[in-house]
Amino acid sequence: MEPYSKTVMQHFMNPHNVGEIKDADGVGNVGNPVCGDILRIYLKIENEKIIDAKFKTFGCGAAIATSSMVTDLVIGKTVEEALKISNKAVAEALGGLPPIKMHCSMLAEEALKSAIEDYMKKKK
Amino acid sequence: MTKIYMDHNATTPVHPNVLKAMLPFLETEYGNASSMHSFGRAAREAVEEARGKVAGLIGPCEPADIVFTSGGTESDNFAVKGAAHALKKKGKHIITSKIEHHAILSPCEFLEKEGYEITYTPVDEYGVVDPQALKNAVRDDTILISVMFANNETGTIQPVEEIAEIAHSKGILFHTDAVQAVGKVPINAEKMGIDLLSMSAHKIYGPKGIGAIYINKKAKITPFIQGGHHERNRRAGTENVPGIAGLGKACELAKSDLESESVRLTALRDRLWNGISANVKDVKLNGHPRKRLSNTLNVSFKYIEGESILLNLDLKGIAASSGSACTSGSLEPSHVLKAMGVDAAVSQGSVRFSLGRANTEKDIDIVVREIPPIIKKLRDMSPLYDSGTRG
Numbered sequence: 198m199e200p201y202s203k204t205v206m207q208h209f210m211n212p213h214n215v216g217e218i219k220d221a222d223g224v225g226n227v228g229n230p231v232c233g234d235i236l237r238i239y240l241k242i243e244n245e246k247i248i249d250a251k252f253k254t255f256g257c258g259a260a261i262a263t264s265s266m267v268t269d270l271v272i273g274k275t276v277e278e279a280l281k282i283s284n285k286a287v288a289e290a291l292g293g294l295p296p297i298k299m300h301c302s303m304l305a306e307e308a309l310k311s312a313i314e315d316y317m318k319k320k321k
Numbered sequence: 322m323t324k325i326y327m328d329h330n331a332t333t334p335v336h337p338n339v340l341k342a343m344l345p346f347l348e349t350e351y352g353n354a355s356s357m358h359s360f361g362r363a364a365r366e367a368v369e370e371a372r373g374k375v376a377g378l379i380g381p382c383e384p385a386d387i388v389f390t391s392g393g394t395e396s397d398n399f400a401v402k403g404a405a406h407a408l409k410k411k412g413k414h415i416i417t418s419k420i421e422h423h424a425i426l427s428p429c430e431f432l433e434k435e436g437y438e439i440t441y442t443p444v445d446e447y448g449v450v451d452p453q454a455l456k457n458a459v460r461d462d463t464i465l466i467s468v469m470f471a472n473n474e475t476g477t478i479q480p481v482e483e484i485a486e487i488a489h490s491k492g493i494l495f496h497t498d499a500v501q502a503v504g505k506v507p508i509n510a511e512k513m514g515i516d517l518l519s520m521s522a523h524k525i526y527g528p529k530g531i532g533a534i535y536i537n538k539k540a541k542i543t544p545f546i547q548g549g550h551h552e553r554n555r556r557a558g559t560e561n562v563p564g565i566a567g568l569g570k571a572c573e574l575a576k577s578d579l580e581s582e583s584v585r586l587t588a589l590r591d592r593l594w595n596g597i598s599a600n601v602k603d604v605k606l607n608g609h610p611r612k613r614l615s616n617t618l619n620v621s622f623k624y625i626e627g628e629s630i631l632l633n634l635d636l637k638g639i640a641a642s643s644g645s646a647c648t649s650g651s652l653e654p655s656h657v658l659k660a661m662g663v664d665a666a667v668s669q670g671s672v673r674f675s676l677g678r679a680n681t682e683k684d685i686d687i688v689v690r691e692i693p694p695i696i697k698k699l700r701d702m703s704p705l706y707d708s709g710t711r712g
Contacts, residue, residue: 201632209632215702226704230666231654233626237704253704255666257628261702 202292205262212265214272216251223316225308234260234301236308238268242316247271247279252308259298263305266290276313282306324638325684329524329616329677330473330501331642335567336526336678342570343528346563354560355551364562371569375533378572379499379508379518383538386510388555389565392532393500395545396519397424399534399556400496403542404465404517405432408494412462413437418450418479419660420472424519425498426656442468447609448477448661456487465494470502470518474657474673475608476617478506485514494540500524500532504575505583505614516540522564526678527571531564586615586676589685593674594618596689601696607658607671616676621658621667624706625699630672633695639688641674666705 201209218239228235234256241249250268254261267287271279284302288294294302326334346367352360354368369384376384390396405415417429419441429439440458444450450468459466466488471478481497488495496517499508503518504525510518518535522528536542536555548557598604603623622630627643634641654668663671674688700706 206632209629210636212702230664230669230705233654233669235704253702255624255669255703255705256626258632260626261629 199295204292208262208265209258214268223312225312227307238308238312240312259301263301267305322638327674328640330675333526339567339570343563343567371565374569374572378576379510388552393521394424396534399545400517401428406543408464412464414463415465416440417467420657448475452483467496470497470499475619476614477609478612522568525571525575528567583615600693618674621671624703626669
């Protein structure tokens with residue numbers, strides 16, 4: 198298999214933002230065990246700004262690294278800005294992903310969007 | 322950091338004596354085994370000597386029934402397509418199992434497109450083919466039964482003799498992919514009723530790119546590679562003399578050490594499983610508890626995924642695999658574990674340790690020590706672990 202980039206391995210070995218947020222304002226849960234990856238992202242949002250993000254992931258090295266990276270990328274961003282984070286941006290920030298692992302970055306984007314949607318729903 | 326290799330079902334290192342047996346045919350004895358001059362005769366002699374050693378490991382059987390190929394995959398393709406094409410007037414139905422290597426499954430899918438019908442028989446929770454279900458699948462137009470000798474992922478050994486008997490009682494050819502079994506379990510192709518058998522050198526400390534197929538003289542299959550008159554018109558192409566000499570030597574070594582290595586590796590394999598299951602909760606052994614290759618341990622670590630375990634092990638210098646090396650690029654859970662009824666999430670957390678000559682008790686103890694913190698770290702990260710533990 199094509200090897201992972203240095204950044205992917207760094208995030209895989211020492212992932213940032215692992216855990217749960219008990220009183221999260223939005224939670225996103227995507228994936229299933231058949232495809233091999235489940236990502237859950239928790240967001241803490243104040244005045245439309247993401248002040249904290251945590252994740253729990255079942256999956257391969259790339260799934261863990263993208264979870265770590267996407268949570269890093271959203272902290273400090275407004276909800277509107279966070280919605281613009283694409284899977285490509287996550288993969289690029291990681292120094293690229295092997296082609297067969299690009300779906301992991303898709304899952305990261307979907308988990309983030311799903312967490313924001315959850316927040317929007319709760320807000321109403 | 323000392324490196325520990327526990328992926329011998331993927332491939333093995335070339336044994337020093339095998340390399341020594343190969344070198345003359347790369348250096349000074351470079352003749353073409355089809356040539357009549359002294360260079361050619363030296364090469365021919367080496368090829369025939371090796372053929373005898375191969376026949377010795379899976380027999381004794383007739384050396385003339387051994388045909389050299391480029392490896393296990395070619396032998397499997399040759400057996401399945403060769404039998405299908407040779408017997409198409411008799412019928413177009415083939416029976417195989419759900420747990421075969423892709424070297425069998427892909428040719429079967431190819432034949433389906435050519436109008437053949439394939440029945441994939443199920444296995445039980447241990448990955449053993451049910452001979453009764455197989456017998457029930459036999460039809461008047463069944464021409465071939467192909468069931469592997471031992472599974473590459475779990476090591477589970479199949480009731481080959483029973484299946485061969487079913488095949489022969491109905492006048493059906495029987496092929497077995499014995500790539501993982503050869504050199505690890507005693508095999509007598511003739512006595513066991515095997516008509517066709519695939520094997521590979523690099524799984525038994527020989528070089529890559531060379532293997533063989535046993536074709537019982539009563540079995541007529543259509544040649545797969547056309548060209549010159551090599552291998553009695555059964556497989557064209559100038560013989561890979563260094564490879565063949567290496568395969569011969571590897572077979573000789575495997576035969577002389579089969580019993581002692583089997584006892585030694587069984588003890589190491591069980592030490593590894595006992596160590597893992599004593600130190601890590603929620604683990605599952607995949608495969609038959611006893612009817613299993615002496616060197617193979619397939620373990621599911623629940624709530625986490627295999628690749629992330631392998632990457633962590635690799636960083637500690639430990640080489641193992643998840644699923645089979647050939648399918649580790651795919652995202653689907655193992656088709657073998659799926660056929661055994663293993664839950665998809667549990668299947669994703671499977672790791673295969675396959676032991677070999679170089680492994681020692683010390684290696685096992687290092688691996689047993691390194692595993693628990695890796696599993697804990699990954700489980701702490703897993704969303705399934707909460708749901709698994711909290712209900």
